[in-house]
Amino acid sequence: MSETYPPIDPPRRLLFGPGPSMVAPRVYAAMSRPVVGHLDPFFFEITEQIRELLGYVFSTGNHFNMAMSGTGSSGMEAAVANFAEPGEKFALLTNGFFGERIGEMARRQGADVVRLETEWGAALDAQECRDFIRRERPRVVAFVQAETSTGVWNPSKPICEAAHEVDAIVIADCVTSLGGMPVLVDQNGIDIAYSCTQKGLSCPPGLAPITVSPRALDRRRARTAPVHSWYLDLTLLDTYFEGHRYHHTASATMFYALREGLALIAEEGLEARWERHRRNHLAFVAGIEAMGLKMHVAEGHRLWTLNTPCVPEGIDEAKIRQYLLQERGIEIAGGFGPLAGQVFRIGTMGYGSTAENVLLILRELEGALKQQGYRPTGDAAAAAEGALSAGVS
Numbered sequence: 001m002s003e004t005y006p007p008i009d010p011p012r013r014l015l016f017g018p019g020p021s022m023v024a025p026r027v028y029a030a031m032s033r034p035v036v037g038h039l040d041p042f043f044f045e046i047t048e049q050i051r052e053l054l055g056y057v058f059s060t061g062n063h064f065n066m067a068m069s070g071t072g073s074s075g076m077e078a079a080v081a082n083f084a085e086p087g088e089k090f091a092l093l094t095n096g097f098f099g100e101r102i103g104e105m106a107r108r109q110g111a112d113v114v115r116l117e118t119e120w121g122a123a124l125d126a127q128e129c130r131d132f133i134r135r136e137r138p139r140v141v142a143f144v145q146a147e148t149s150t151g152v153w154n155p156s157k158p159i160c161e162a163a164h165e166v167d168a169i170v171i172a173d174c175v176t177s178l179g180g181m182p183v184l185v186d187q188n189g190i191d192i193a194y195s196c197t198q199k200g201l202s203c204p205p206g207l208a209p210i211t212v213s214p215r216a217l218d219r220r221r222a223r224t225a226p227v228h229s230w231y232l233d234l235t236l237l238d239t240y241f242e243g244h245r246y247h248h249t250a251s252a253t254m255f256y257a258l259r260e261g262l263a264l265i266a267e268e269g270l271e272a273r274w275e276r277h278r279r280n281h282l283a284f285v286a287g288i289e290a291m292g293l294k295m296h297v298a299e300g301h302r303l304w305t306l307n308t309p310c311v312p313e314g315i316d317e318a319k320i321r322q323y324l325l326q327e328r329g330i331e332i333a334g335g336f337g338p339l340a341g342q343v344f345r346i347g348t349m350g351y352g353s354t355a356e357n358v359l360l361i362l363r364e365l366e367g368a369l370k371q372q373g374y375r376p377t378g379d380a381a382a383a384a385e386g387a388l389s390a391g392v393s
């Protein structure tokens with residue numbers, strides 16, 4: 001072959017879907033630093049910094065904080081594989097696609113999965129969850145704090161309190177809340193929380209941060225059946241990150257990225273970061289409503305990181321997405337499952353959550369809708385700007 005291959009030159013997309021989100025420039029810079037070995041003292045300096053920074057970002061005093069080598073689903077599978085036991089009751093509280101995925105993983109582990117289901121777009125009801133947990137008395141309770149398939153924020157504290165009453169441990173999927181909304185692991189009483197790098201942390205996909213409470217570690221030690229997954233066995237992983245013995249060849253590059261993404265959060269301050277996400281989300285909603293669209297999720301239950309406006313009557317949602325990507329270089333997502341064709345899923349998270357981006361997304365979405373004959377009822381940009389200046393004072 002005599003052909004030459006020019007350097008890869010990806011299109012400059014604006015990533016405003018449910019993830020991957022916009023990557024912070026400092027993260028890209030960190031990723032171009034030299035690779036060290038997976039047992040290099042420098043690598044373990046980075047993993048120790050990550051342990052500490054994860055404690056801050058998850059708001060926990062847990063010592064067991066690490067990053068799994070894999071995407072968010074590897075964090076989910078690690079949580080389930082280590083704590084769901086064959087034949088034991090596993091209570092799944094679900095109202096979306098990712099809740100269902102947890103249930104499927106638990107069934108594959110042989111757990112006896114009992115489900116409390118709420119419709120896609122509604123939040124889990126605290127009292128229903130309490131009653132269900134008290135009645136079922138499971139060993140493990142699992143739920144999704146920020147359900148990315150619908151844009152719903154679920155209540156953590158009542159679920160954890162009821163679970164602890166019956167001596168169950170709680171797994172919370174914090175994939176789309178970490179780095180954007182108050183996850184508050186200790187304050188809520190979450191035992192196992194996991195996330196990923198490509199949503200609120202503004203890194204590329206590749207790692208799944210996880211934190212485990214001392215209570216859950218006791219449960220893990222008392223386990224009689226071996227964990228079916230070798231790769232995701234938390235005890236073996238601890239011999240790597242704590243004991244510095246070979247388990248797998250972790251990607252130094254991805255760990256640099258995560259260190260940098262977490263450092264950016266620490267420098268901004270967690271509360272300031274939440275407030276930035278809240279303000280930009282509210283501005284987005286103000287703009288959406290001004291142009292005459294409705295939000296799928298009721299006020300008070302919405303994610304600040306991922307918004308789900310309803311697709312107006314007569315509009316082809318897939319065509320809007322296609323136009324935005326191909327003509328404008330902007331990625332957003334659509335609904336799936338029961339919400340297919342019904343909602344847009346638009347991310348305002350991490351590095352991408354800025355006032356400028358909110359105004360840009362509103363303008364571009366409005367332009368795409370108009371192309372299909374939609375007539376906005378009001379001035380989206382003015383409404384968003386009004387909300388932004390009101391939010392600042």
Ligand SMILES: *Cc1c(COP(=O)(O)O)cnc(C)c1O
Nearest residue numbers: 071072073098146148175176196
């Ligand atoms: C994205 C996401 C996951 C899965 O993460 P991957 O990185 O795609 O494996 C799990 N749970 C929730 C709530 C998510 O949004």
